[in-house]
Amino acid sequence: MKTAQYKWSQSDGWQPNLPTGVVGQQSVVFVFGARSLMQTGNLVGELRDHFKGAAMLGCSTSGEIVGDLVVDDSVIATLVDFEHTRLRFASATIGEAKASYDVGKELARQLNDASLRHVFVLSDGLHVNGSDLARGLAGGVVEGVSITGGLSGDGTNFAETWVVADGGAGPQRVAAVGLYGNDLRIGYGSMGGWQPFGPLRTITRAEGNILYELDGRSALDLYKSYLGPHADQLPSSALLFPILVTEAKGGQGVVRTVLSVDEQNKSMTFAGDIPQGGTAQLMKTNVDDLVDGATAAAKASLSGLGDRRPDLAILVSCVGRKLVMKQRTEEEIEAIRNVFGTDAKISGFYSYGELSPFMHGGECRLHNQTMTITTFAED
């Protein structure tokens, strides 16, 4: 596996300069960048021109990760040229959020194959129900195929998210790459570093991913009281207080962040399902906890690689983490670098949702507020 990274910024343009020439058959360019740059310039077109033969897969972000840095308002392209692993790409357009399950199934149908090893998926971050998408995908592929990925971001604007696929870049899209072959090693880990606090609340009214009431009171009002002056920055400020959601029947809780709020209906739309009758608890964190979470995720992602160090690690971290860590955001990337060592190529983005199994061998689920890492190595 060969990898190369290129960064575009307003001040410096592409650094280093984009090479010219044909890349290998099994090549993919992961593109992560600010939506405004993707919309206005021809950066994606430039990449396609320079990396003829390689497939494009990327999305808009709430911050790009390159090496040990977290940057904004840039476009990061990472060329990955697999030696043995075969690739297949699939994409689809999202209609309504409730069609997410079908989109997942459709992508799985396109990619499924006996030799399929892993699916890396990038999705629109606002018009998709990540839980449904993950279920649709997981249900459509053969057992043992792991699925990771994330929901694209839009800074802290929550206005429009883009996905880059072969057909071009645009909103309301889902794109995935399937990786095939026995020479591929995939590892993944997903950790948050958030702690629940305050009373356990019963989800008294919710429909799909829309939450109305907790303990019979308006959930939006509750958030506003906790956010205080930050309530003005809803929905992004709500990322500071994700909730731990547990279904009525019990089981492992999942972390959910707010995607949007509806003042009129006093409702909040989350990135995944909120089960009525289940329980919810507000969560808090601090920089150290988040960094510890990132470290744990990195360590977990190594378990799938055996004795190998990763050649490539794609980090999908929640925008909520970045809002908490602010200037200290890079500390979690540094922590991961410490785990992987200096050889691994690191790329990724701050997202509106992460897709990964909880633990190794588990089913892919939508996560919020986590650092989700997918590591790649080829024998």
Add this chain to the structure above:
Amino acid sequence: MHRLLRRQLRKHLGVEGEVPVALQPFVAAVDAAYTDFDSDRAMVERSQELSSKELSEARDKATQAQRRLVDAIESISEGFSLYDADDKLVIYNRRYRDMHSTASINVVNQGVSFETILRNAAAGGEIRDAEGRVEAWVEQRLAQHCDPKGTHVQRRSDGRWIQINERKTDDGGTVATYTDITDVKKAEQAIQESEQRLRVIAEAAPMAVAIVTFDDGIIRYANRRFSEMFELEGSSALGLQAKTLYADPQHRERFIGALTERGHVEGMEMLLKRVGGEEFWALIASQRVEFEGRPAMINGLVDISDRKRMEGELHKAIWASEQATRAKSDFVANMSHELRTPLNAIIGYSEILFEDAQSAGRESEMADLRKIQDAGKHLLGLIDNILDLSKIEAGKMTLYLETFELRPMIDSVAATVTPLAKKTGNALVVNCADEAGTMHSDLTKVRQTLFNLLSNACKFTRNGTITLTALRDTNAAGNWIEFQVRDTGIGMTSDQQAKVFEAFTQADASTTRTYGGTGLGLAITKSFCRLMGGDVTLTSEAGKGTTFTVRLPAVTSAASDTADSAAEQRSEGPQAEHAPTVLVVDDDPNARELLRRHLQRGGYAVRMAASGEEAMQLARTLQPDVVTLDALMPQMDGWAVLSAMKEDAALAEIPVIMITIVDNQSIGFSLGAADYLIKPIDRDRLVRAVEKCCPRGAPRHVLIVEDDAPTSELMSRALRQIDCRVTQAENGRVGLERLSEALPDAILLDLMMPEMDGFEFIARVRDESRWRRIPIIVVTAKTLTAEDRARLNGQVQHLVHKGEYSGKAVLAALDELVPRHARRASPDRP
């Protein structure tokens, strides 16, 4: 810029105001970090504050909820305990604590282990089952507690029963409720004991008892006596089909029907069958009950075979006694007839001899002959009274109802009594309005009643006043006629008054000697009054006089057999519940329907028969109270039915009313019989009867048809004395022969004769147009039965009853019949 950063820049870098350009990005980043830090800390603090507040609220709610829970647990009627996974007592209520006695109550506290409490209770002797085996019991109870299987019952040493319901909680604890079921247990025990007692009683009872479930008819319980009664071995009654024990399926049907309808049956007699096949009578009482939740009946049975047999014997005895009574009555009736015939001769001839002696002026003979005559008449009176009494006794006395004017009747009675009153120097005063109106009753009996009372008054009053008062009393109780006979005679003591209406009793034994009489008159009077629906009472004072009061209904409603039933009818009224049944026999449907309407309106239940044969059949099954018979019917006519009924022992006693629908022409034919005389013949009456038919002055020829020669001779003589030509015939057949030889002006006819009787003779005479207009005077010793009357229907103008035996009385009676212009002045009349 953050205050702290500005102070630090000044203090450490000496920067005052503008930051050097090279340092500006750095200072901006540091400034942002400082501001973020403050903002973050503020948010964390608020979060803490808010969540603390929320938590304390939650805690308050939890506390409240817990308090409610504790209150609830405390208020339930059961004991409650919750032991945690370590088996330490966590929650309990007062009832749980109170279930323990002094030995263990003090260890019942939070945090104490189940085993500790258990051991204290067991060792303290609180648990009945643990007595003497504390260790074993504790071990057993602990095992049960660790793996509870729902409910079990614990018996406490103080006699209480505690039902313990133990369950495991999700977190490994044990929750239990303790219910005091002592009352339930006691009730159960009481029921068991009571059941046991009842079983013992049922087993020892002399009555056979069985419980049978309704749906399948199977015997579920039977006592010893039941098995004995049906000769069942041991307990083989159980499981047996009850219907196999009934001898008659209809009895069973009737029994089940009654039980279903009323829920119980009391004292029904049924024919049952022992397993050996022997049938027997039993008295059954039954009640619907539940047996093990199923509808059933509990039956009590008593074998009444013996009683049944005795009843049968009793019935036979009663029947025999009735037969004997009837035989006696018949005998008395026959004897009286037999006695009357010779008396007829004695009285008749002594009368003739008296008249001869009178004409010849043989005074001494006259006195002797008068004695013979009086003795004969007295004897006749006695015989008649005995006959009346025997009829009353046998229930054969019937009423012949007719409508008559009161005033003429009173006058007639007064006229009859006047000579008697004069004889004892009494004045007779009659108080009766001229417009007294009519009465519907038995004329003869009313007359006899008044005559009896008046002659009685004459007998016991010397030189006094006898007052006869008749008045109508119409009030709410009905329309009544009241007669009063008041005398100023010797009167009666209260003892005498009490006995005066009893038969063969006079007020004083010595009275008979002094005043004569049979002692039967008042008893008969009383019976007659009652028979007519009324009564006779008296008020008297010894030495001052006596007043008899007769109250009779102005309209006696229906013919009644006995005084009792008359009284009954009076009390119950015409709309009595058990209406008398009348069997109407007529071949003409219109006539039947007409009668039915009339009778039903009169309060009778009516059944109808269209032929004689049907009438006989219905009469046997219905046993009606009265039968009306149409005389003229095809095949079996009314007379034939009547004869058949009289021959049938079961029907002989049923009164019969003969009904003949006679058209105008027939009435003309039937008017042949002009009068009716009763033996012994009263000469005066005979004469009057004949003179009514054949006016004096013209040559008169009378045909006498009579089998009894002395009677025939007596009548001949009497008639010859009034210048009649007389022809005699000894029976109807000879009578007809004589008729064909010469046409008489009148016929004197005896009813009972050999060869051809009077009835047939009349029928023949009626059939012959030449003879149809000859007046017939019926002469008979026989007291006419309803049947006789019916056969003489329309032919008899008047009946003279034998009670009015005095010649003068008969003459007085004849006054009613004989037209005034035809009357002959009699020297005897006042």
